[in-house]
Amino acid sequence: MKRLAVFDFDHTIIDDNSDTVVRDLLSPDKIPPSLKQLHRKDGWTSYMQGVFQLLYEHGFRKNDIQTAIDNIKPVYGMTELITSLKLELNYDIIIISDSNTYFIDTWLNKYNLTKNIDKVFTNPANFVNEILNIQMYHLQTECKMSTKNLCKGRIMEEYIDAQKKDGVTYERVIYIGDGMNDLCPILRLQEGDLACVRVNYKCAELINLLELGQPIDSSGKCYKIKSEVFTWKNGCDILSYVRNKFV
Template sequence: MNTRCRKKLAVFDFDHTVIDDNSDTAIVKLIDHKKIPKEIKMLHRSDGWTAFMQGIFEILHENDINEESIRDLIISLPPIEGMVELIYEMTEKLNFDVIVISDSNSYFIDLWLEAHNLKERVLKVFTNPAHFEDGLLKIHMYHLQDSCKLSTKNLCKGQIMEDFIEDQKQKGVTYDTVVYCGDGYNDFCPILRLNSKDVACVRDKYKCAEIVLKAKDGRYTDVHGIPRTVYANVCVWSSGFEITEYMRQHML
């Protein structure tokens, strides 16, 4: 029989939330824009972002941009100020489990976390799986979904978050509070699933903050004409230190 364990959960996006860049667009800059065929550039509109990135990886491979070059660039991407410290604070002092849910890929995220001594601090990473095969980085969709109209077909962050919480509950771990940290439109879905005990940490001057603040005040209707309301507490941040301060004031 499982012993019940009560903790808090922190869910982080990766690009523009943990790192102060977009890992995918940073990689695209490794190749001369003129060498990317028009049909590859249009892939994200027709087949989705994951298909576009696979096309980019193939162009990089064809132009002899090897794994070492990609690895060095990913490792060099800077964390947002205070984010490494925040994750340490959460896991060491505030009784949090930390997970990452991102539309990047497993190769980028695992590599970066390990290089910045965060691999052991993150309980699990949910993202598009990727690995090198004969010098070519291959990426696959995390899943294929059509139930959430707010999310891309390959990644519904809200469903992933809820499935993880339920899975942990079955293992005897219950989360009293969920803190979600993100910056983009695809972070809106999981934030809508938070309740009044939870916290939505949204990056100042980014899309997610704009939408969440409207939805918190009952002023947001999505592209399908559906009114959306945010019930979670909202922390608007520019650095990880601001989230740390919010946690100390409201969660101790």
């Protein structure tokens, strides 16, 4: 029986948002109102494609973007957490993120963590003629908590099901995240699993409302969390809790 740790990326593994770090290579006056409207109309992935095009038009190339990603610091203790979960505590580790493959692969390589990650689920991205091109991971309309291009809960469940068909059953799942789109997978955790949410971030705020029996959206529905919830400030908090709780 193995265990699975599922990580978000932005503001969870890294202590920033990779998309906005790269976008902010441009001064705010270089981003036209039409591009901001594209975000509201067609979603974040379309917006970021517009950002990548603008970066190219203003002289930014692959090396500039790579440097910006390389310079993002990890959340304190997160590299140690990932290494310990993988090498000491028998966890498979996956990342589910609304960032993109280039950003995540670049950063993991910089911090020598690639070998500790079993799989990354995110929006595909690659450079073509020095312009980063991004695609949606999938198109979904079922989950109202998630963006149309990426439902983390669905991805997590599909991975667990696929592993089970290959003979790998997880006795426990730990989910580690911070944002609104991390609530969907957390609601799919079961008793005995663990949701680790970053203190003072949106996911912790929403879970607090649910624990008070209050709705979190206009539907008025009150969702129930089956797993235990642990709030964290850094990766060392999580590692200490997991060791004390499950070892």
